[in-house]
Amino acid sequence: MAADKNAYFKNVAKGLAASTTLYKVDSVVHVEDKDDIWFWEQLLPKYRAGRYKFKPATMNEKGNRTTGCTQCLKYKDFLSQRFFICIDSDLRYLFGEDISAANGILQTYTYSWENHCAFAAKLQQSFETHTKKRKDFDFALFLQQYSAAVYKPFLLMLYHERNGLTGFGRDTFKQCISLQYRKEDEQNNGKQFLERLSSLLSDKTKDVIENCGFDFDKESAYYATLGVKEENVYLYVRGHCLYNSLVSIGAKLCENMGADFEQNILKSTLAFEQYDEISQIKKDIRSINVLRKKLPQD
Numbered sequence: 222m223a224a225d226k227n228a229y230f231k232n233v234a235k236g237l238a239a240s241t242t243l244y245k246v247d248s249v250v251h252v253e254d255k256d257d258i259w260f261w262e263q264l265l266p267k268y269r270a271g272r273y274k275f276k277p278a279t280m281n282e283k284g285n286r287t288t289g290c291t292q293c294l295k296y297k298d299f300l301s302q303r304f305f306i307c308i309d310s311d312l313r314y315l316f317g318e319d320i321s322a323a324n325g326i327l328q329t330y331t332y333s334w335e336n337h338c339a340f341a342a343k344l345q346q347s348f349e350t351h352t353k354k355r356k357d358f359d360f361a362l363f364l365q366q367y368s369a370a371v372y373k374p375f376l377l378m379l380y381h382e383r384n385g386l387t388g389f390g391r392d393t394f395k396q397c398i399s400l401q402y403r404k405e406d407e408q409n410n411g412k413q414f415l416e417r418l419s420s421l422l423s424d425k426t427k428d429v430i431e432n433c434g435f436d437f438d439k440e441s442a443y444y445a446t447l448g449v450k451e452e453n454v455y456l457y458v459r460g461h462c463l464y465n466s467l468v469s470i471g472a473k474l475c476e477n478m479g480a481d482f483e484q485n486i487l488k489s490t491l492a493f494e495q496y497d498e499i500s501q502i503k504k505d506i507r508s509i510n511v512l513r514k515k516l517p518q519d
Contacts, residue, residue, distance in 0.1 A: 308329075
């Protein structure tokens, strides 16, 4: 059965690579879902000149139209210059999973593409440009303080996940950071929101952090080698949670300002080459050309 499934995805990969002729493009690119196209269609042509056809879903071996990272990765052994995949890293990058551009897999390095929208300097600049409210809210300061609040709990969560512990896993961490705007959260650079976040994380970690073998200094030193630091950990938390929080606060800030926070500010032009995670994507995109041009015909 496994061999049949393997053969199925190999044949589909061949067909998708061959469909470049039909679509009159250089590459067919499988992404996780249609929302991901916005991100990758900015990066790919910028660093690898060409025409692209994005596929947000394909049929699985049962004939069902399927989206998501798992579906994309079913093709991981059958990728080429003409057909490759782009996925969110989630926690795979931090856990050292075998995902690389050398094998035809482009990844976000941040948790997901949504984190790139939240890059602090770009977000604040765009907010000021569209609203002229330069003193009302400082997103760079907010995200700095957000990161300070979540840094240690985030490392604790990674430690639990990596070691198969249940005290403070990814689901609990996700619940803590899935916050939405409440009245007056927009005041004092989100002070009330940040206090609520810190309180939730403290309540959920206080009974486990001292009794699970967690060594903060050791964990922080290790993840720093992968790029995770206190000042930028907001790029590595679950992107959808952060994104939704920012949209809820930003919508309040932009009331009666004539600006759509999500579309005009959060999803403004990416901050190309301004930070390590997006620069790594540039490097990976350029290395796609070392992939085989097509799969063997056997």
